[in-house]
Amino acid sequence: MNPSAAAAPRLLPGLLRFPHGGPDIDFTPAIQTADDMLAFAKKHACTILDLTFVDVPGTLQHTSKPLHELEDVADGGAGFDGSSIRGFKQINESDMLLIPDPVTAMLDPFQAEPTLSVLCDVKDPLSGDFFDSSPRTIARRAVKHLQDSGIADTAYFGPEAEFFIFDSVRYEQGQRGAFYDVDSSEGIWNTGKEGGLGYKIRNKEGYFPSAPFDTQQDIRSEMVREMERAGIKIETFHHEVATAGQAEIDMERDALVTMADKLMRYKYIVRNVARRFGKTATFMPKPLFGDNGSGMHVHQSLWKEGKPLFAGKEYAGLSELALHYIAGLLKHAPALCALCNPTTNSYKRLVPGFEAPVNLIYSARNRSAAIRIPTYSQNPKAKRVEFRMPDATCNPYLAFSALLLAGLDGINRKLSPGAHTDQNLYEMDDTSLAKIPHAPADLSAALDALETDHAFLTESGVFSEDFLAAYIAGKRAEVSEERMRPTPSEYFKYFDA
Numbered sequence: 001m002n003p004s005a006a007a008a009p010r011l012l013p014g015l016l017r018f019p020h021g022g023p024d025i026d027f028t029p030a031i032q033t034a035d036d037m038l039a040f041a042k043k044h045a046c047t048i049l050d051l052t053f054v055d056v057p058g059t060l061q062h063t064s065k066p067l068h069e070l071e072d073v074a075d076g077g078a079g080f081d082g083s084s085i086r087g088f089k090q091i092n093e094s095d096m097l098l099i100p101d102p103v104t105a106m107l108d109p110f111q112a113e114p115t116l117s118v119l120c121d122v123k124d125p126l127s128g129d130f131f132d133s134s135p136r137t138i139a140r141r142a143v144k145h146l147q148d149s150g151i152a153d154t155a156y157f158g159p160e161a162e163f164f165i166f167d168s169v170r171y172e173q174g175q176r177g178a179f180y181d182v183d184s185s186e187g188i189w190n191t192g193k194e195g196g197l198g199y200k201i202r203n204k205e206g207y208f209p210s211a212p213f214d215t216q217q218d219i220r221s222e223m224v225r226e227m228e229r230a231g232i233k234i235e236t237f238h239h240e241v242a243t244a245g246q247a248e249i250d251m252e253r254d255a256l257v258t259m260a261d262k263l264m265r266y267k268y269i270v271r272n273v274a275r276r277f278g279k280t281a282t283f284m285p286k287p288l289f290g291d292n293g294s295g296m297h298v299h300q301s302l303w304k305e306g307k308p309l310f311a312g313k314e315y316a317g318l319s320e321l322a323l324h325y326i327a328g329l330l331k332h333a334p335a336l337c338a339l340c341n342p343t344t345n346s347y348k349r350l351v352p353g354f355e356a357p358v359n360l361i362y363s364a365r366n367r368s369a370a371i372r373i374p375t376y377s378q379n380p381k382a383k384r385v386e387f388r389m390p391d392a393t394c395n396p397y398l399a400f401s402a403l404l405l406a407g408l409d410g411i412n413r414k415l416s417p418g419a420h421t422d423q424n425l426y427e428m429d430d431t432s433l434a435k436i437p438h439a440p441a442d443l444s445a446a447l448d449a450l451e452t453d454h455a456f457l458t459e460s461g462v463f464s465e466d467f468l469a470a471y472i473a474g475k476r477a478e479v480s481e482e483r484m485r486p487t488p489s490e491y492f493k494y495f496d497a
């Protein structure tokens with residue numbers, strides 16, 4: 001037995017705190033190679049290796065080994081049965097390999113045993129190639145395509161994921177009934193609850209009164225501390241607009257694949273810190289009727305040789321290249337929705353009136369435009385475009401890759417984004433508003449758009465036709481299943497019709 005492992009303290013879940021030390025965190029990535037990873041695991045007396053990877057819908061999966069297997073895994077990968085993983089099904093060739101990427105190694109703060117967690121690529125053991133349908137493979141190909149194009153060498157992404165932290169959630173659906181029921185001590189519906197203390201957050205007034213309205217600062221702070229200990233640098237965090245515990249934590253931008261990795265860890269940390277506090281967190285885009293949903297605005301910029309390419313003398317301080325990029329995003333927005341807003345629930349957020357970006361137009365001011373150009377800073381390095389449509393139920397490897405390819409298509413074809421608007425779209429008359437194209441009304445319409453408009457994803461070989469066909473078929477099955485279910489609100493409206 002490894003003596004240092006035997007001497008390691010046994011900790012209860014949630015008590016493996018401050019593994020990277022106190023407040024001063026060095027964000028320089030320290031682990032680059034398999035040897036660094038081994039040294040890091042030894043230094044922290046890890047006993048368990050947790051191999052994590054992401055399936056096609058975007059759920060983090062994991063499988064574990066005792067740490068003594070790390071050297072073998074670093075050399076030859078770890079075998080697993082790909083046929084049981086959503087989106088990976090290839091029944092004839094189900095044997096696949098997980099190849100840990102050392103730069104993603106971190107300590108998992110939610111396990112009692114000191115655990116080294118690492119994100120993996122997926123390889124085909126026979127050909128030795130990266131597995132075509134693994135989202136991380138697709139994201140790697142997108143970055144390679146950008147670099148080969150000569151347009152830029154780095155695409156930075158900065159997602160602003162929103163989520164709710166609820167006290168409890170119940171749901172059930174069967175043949176004779178269906179319901180959901182969420183609760184939060186902050187919920188405006190709890191003003192009349194016996195023993196209440198008031199200070200409930202009214203609908204759309206959660207941005208951002210201080211305590212005792214806001215009861216979740218400690219939870220968000222702990223999420224932020226765990227993220228930073230995991231090497232994810234945070235810029236800002238706050239209570240979000242909706243009642244009942246809506247929150248937002250914003251990461252410093254990073255390159256495409258790294259940011260998709262970070263977002264997977266972000267969601268893992270949000271969910272598990274909430275659980276530590278006896279709460280539950282959800283990234284579901286529209287969990288509450290009658291208040292804001294949760295989006296994930298995605299800030300993007302292209303850089304070459306350390307220079308920002310989006311700053312210039314055009315509208316809102318943008319470059320011509322940035323305007324073409326915007327045009328690409330707008331042109332392909334309906335198809336992008338199928339990857340960036342991939343659930344039937346996503347479209348319950350994309351309705352007017354709840355700060356949701358339904359209008360396919362760009363603006364330096366208006367938050368109901370699909371694209372906003374933030375103007376807080378005049379620094380060219382901060383110049384970026386914010387695509388406001390996505391939500392955090394998307395698979396970030398697929399969504400970021402598709403966004404980049406849409407922007408590059410705009411650049412390659414020198415597309416024009418048309419006129420911007422600085423008008424308040426909430427106050428625009430219906431006839432003018434009707435002239436602005438809208439987000440697809442539902443997932444089915446978004447899938448139709450992706451079916452007809454996907455050459456921008458496949459021409460470069462980043463997404464394959466087969467992958468997209470399987471993706472669309474899987475999502476269509478979700479839509480059909482959902483369509484067959486009567487809902488409580490249909491009972492309310494039609495039972496006596």
Ligand code: GLU
Pocket residue numbers: 162241292293294295296349354355356357367388
């Ligand atoms: N929650 C809103 C959305 O669905 C955004 C609110 C904000 O501007 O941050 O996109």
Ligand code: MG
Pocket residue numbers: 160162240248
């Ligand atoms: Mg927000």
